[in-house]
Structures are given as structure tokens and as C-alpha cells.
Amino acid sequence: MTADEFTREWALCQVAPGINLLGITILIGRRLAGGPGIVIALAGLLLPSVTITILMTAFYARVRHAPGVQAALQGIIPATVGLGLVTSWDMALPLLQASQREGKASLGLSLLILAGAGLAVAWWHLPVVLVLCGAGVVGALAQWMRQRAIQSDVRP
Amino acid sequence: MNPLVYFWLAFKASLFSTSGTGNLPSMHDDLLARGWATDRQFAESLAVGQVSPGPSGLWVISLGYLIDGLRGALLTLVAITLPPLLILAVERLYRRVKHHPAVEGFVRGLGLAVVGIFIPVLFRILASAGWDIKTFVITAAAIVAGATRRVPVIVVLIVAGVVSALLG
Numbered sequence: 001m002t003a004d005e006f007t008r009e010w011a012l013c014q015v016a017p018g019i020n021l022l023g024i025t026i027l028i029g030r031r032l033a034g035g036p037g038i039v040i041a042l043a044g045l046l047l048p049s050v051t052i053t054i055l056m057t058a059f060y061a062r063v064r065h066a067p068g069v070q071a072a073l074q075g076i077i078p079a080t081v082g083l084g085l086v087t088s089w090d091m092a093l094p095l096l097q098a099s100q101r102e103g104k105a106s107l108g109l110s111l112l113i114l115a116g117a118g119l120a121v122a123w124w125h126l127p128v129v130l131v132l133c134g135a136g137v138v139g140a141l142a143q144w145m146r147q148r149a150i151q152s153d154v155r156p
Numbered sequence: 157m158n159p160l161v162y163f164w165l166a167f168k169a170s171l172f173s174t175s176g177t178g179n180l181p182s183m184h185d186d187l188l189a190r191g192w193a194t195d196r197q198f199a200e201s202l203a204v205g206q207v208s209p210g211p212s213g214l215w216v217i218s219l220g221y222l223i224d225g226l227r228g229a230l231l232t233l234v235a236i237t238l239p240p241l242l243i244l245a246v247e248r249l250y251r252r253v254k255h256h257p258a259v260e261g262f263v264r265g266l267g268l269a270v271v272g273i274f275i276p277v278l279f280r281i282l283a284s285a286g287w288d289i290k291t292f293v294i295t296a297a298a299i300v301a302g303a304t305r306r307v308p309v310i311v312v313l314i315v316a317g318v319v320s321a322l323l324g
Contacts, residue, residue: 012247012250013240013243014174014175015174015254015263016174016240016246016247017170017171017172017173017174017239017240017242017243018170018171018173018174018213018236018238018239018240018242019170019175019176019211019213019236020174020175020211021176021210021211021213022211022213022236022237022240023240023243025240026240026241026243026244027243027247030244038241042237045210045211046210046233046237048209048210049209049210050210050214050233052209052210053205053208053209053210053214053217053218054217054218054229056204056207056208056218057201057204057217057221057222057229058221060200060204061222064200068321071323072317072320072321073199073200073203073317073320074285074286074290074291074320075290075316075317075318075319075320075321075323076313076316076317076320077199077281077284077285078282078285078291078292078294078295078298078316079295079297079298079313079315079317080199080202080206080281080298081199081278081279081281081282081295081298082295082296082297082298082299082302083206083298083302083312084177084202084274084278085275085278085299085302086298086299086303087177087302088271088274089303091175091270091271092267092268092271095264095267095268096268098264099264110264110268113265113268114268114269114271114272115272117268117269117270117273118272118273118275119272120273121181121273121276122273122276122277125185127185128169128172128181128182128185128186128273129168129172131269131273132172132266132269132270132273133172134269135266135268135269135272136262136263136265136266136269137262137265138265139261139262139263139264139266140258140259140262140265141261142261142265143258143260143262143264144257144258144261146257147257
């Protein structure tokens with residue numbers, strides 16, 4: 001597998017359902033040994049990490065009431081949230097930059113989708129999956145119309 | 157808790173996500189509405205998921221364990237392993253249509269909505285630690301540490317835990 005192939009397959013994993021690392025593991029497993037390769041690659045990735053995750057959680061569940069643990073957690077929770085906010089920023093930034101390159105209207109719509117989706121779930125309690133699909137459809141329609149407008153400008 | 161319904165909720169959340177934590181808002185919404193999990197348990201499992209090895213998306217296995225023991229963890233494992241297999245089906249289709257403007261627009265709209273839904277959930281989880289000056293300072297410090305991209309996640313979490321425990 002070349003670096004270029006990896007980059008292309010990783011890009012595909014970014015839009016495919018579920019955890020990206022599982023997606024790329026499946027593609028590499030298939031490339032190496034077909035169906036059995038997928039099973040072996042997934043097992044190789046998941047067996048150790050899932051076992052350790054379960055053991056760590058079981059350990060935590062046992063000590064959660066010990067003195068000090070809750071006090072530490074009071075610090076770990078805000079740290080987790082802080083890191084989550086950085087991740088959110090990393091996810092949103094390239095999308096907003098792409099919109100900005102297309103112009104103010106596109107950037108405005110992107111910000112509206114971002115804020116609207118948050119409000120729709122946090123405030124109006126609409127189902128998350130419905131809001132995600134709705135946002136996708138709005139984005140698709142906007143791009144499609146924009147592209148048609150550009151094409152009709154080019155053709156006199 | 158009904159294990160079959162739980163499995164469906166975890167599966168659905170993973171199916172409609174495109175990253176390891178993309179399933180968080182959907183799980184949060186569904187499980188809290190049923191009273192099967194608390195904000196606190198979400199915070200705890202996210203923290204374990206950050207520290208444990210493997211993809212960060214394994215946080216949800218920790219959540220499954222916290223709410224339903226080993227059965228919950230194993231149900232979650234199956235629920236998050238199935239959706240990525242769909243990549244085999246969408247691969248050809250996606251390669252053909254990925255440059256279509258509507259597809260690019262859909263992916264962008266979806267990504268923006270994920271972030272928009274994610275942020276209020278993060279603040280609810282933050283609220284489970286209580287609003288005080290310590291919470292605020294640690295959140296800000298973690299943002300700075302994360303933004304430098306130089307400090308490993310596990311170091312940020314350990315320092316935050318130790319500082320918080322020392323302050324009492």
C-alpha cells in the first residue's frame with residue numbers, strides 16, 4: 001500500500017459510518033487477505049484495546065467511591081470537555097474555511113447549519129439522527145444550486 | 157434497561173456518525189431520555205475512553221460497561237463494529253459520486269451539524285462537574301494544552317486529576 005493509497009482510503013473512512021480507524025482496518029484487512037483478513041485485522045485491533053478498556057472501566061467502577069477518586073474526576077471531567085472543544089474546533093474549521101472560500105453566503109449558511117443543529121437538539125429536542133440528515137440535505141441542496149448557478153453563468 | 161433496545165440505540169448512533177465520538181449526541185439524547193444513563197456516566201466513560209488504548213471511539217464500550225456490566229460492553233462492541241463494515245458497500249458508490257457537488261454539500265452539512273450538536277452536550281457534561289472557578293480554570297487549561305498539539309491527552313487528564321485531587 002502506498003502513502004497515496006492510504007490517504008485516499010483514509011479520506012473515504014472520514015465519510016463512512018462509524019469509527020474511522022475500524023473502517024481503514026477493514027479496508028487494509030481485505031487488501032491483505034480478503035474476508036478472513038478483515039476478521040483478523042479487526043480482531044487484532046479490537047481484542048487488546050477493548051479488553052483493556054473493559055478492565056479499566058471495571059477497575060474504575062470498583063474504586064469510584066474511594067476517597068480522592070471523585071476529587072480527581074472533578075478535574076478530569078472539565079479536562080475531557082476542554083479537549084472535546086478543541087476536537088470540535090478541528091472538525092469545524094476546515095468545513096468553515098471551505099465555505100468561506102465560496103463567499104459570504106456560503107459561510108453564513110454553514111454557520112446557520114452549525115448553530116441551527118445545536119439549537120434543534122439542545123432546545124427543541126428534535127431527534128439527533130433527523131437533524132443530522134436534515135443538515136446533510138440542506139448542505140447538499142445549497143451546493144447543488146450553487147454549482148448550477150455557476151454553470152449557467154459560464155454558458156451564455 | 158432493555159438490552160435489545162440498548163443495542164439498537166448504540167447501533168443507530170454509530171451508523172449515523174462518521175467518527176469515534178460522533179455517536180455521543182445521539183447516545184446522550186436517547187439514554188438520558190430513558191433514564192438509562194446519567195451525564196456523570198457519560199463524563200466518566202469519555203475520560204476512560206481518552207486514557208485507554210485503541211481508537212477514542214471505544215469510550216462507548218466503557219459507557220456500556222458502566223450501565224450494564226460486561227453484557228453492556230459486549231453489546232456495544234458489536235453495535236460499533238457493524239457500521240464500519242458498510243464501508244465495503246459504499247466504497248464503489250462513493251468513489252463514483254464523491255465529486256458531485258450535492259455529495260460534497262451533504263458531507264459538509266453533516267459535519268457542521270455534528271459539531272453544532274456536540275457542543276451543547278459537552279457543556280451538559282461539564283455541568284455534571286459543577287460550575288465553579290476550578291472547573292472553569294481546568295477547562296481553559298485543557299483547551300490551551302490541546303490547542304498546542306504538543307501535550308499528550310493522557311498527560312492533560314492526569315495533571316487535571318492530580319491538581320483537582322490536591323485542591324480537594
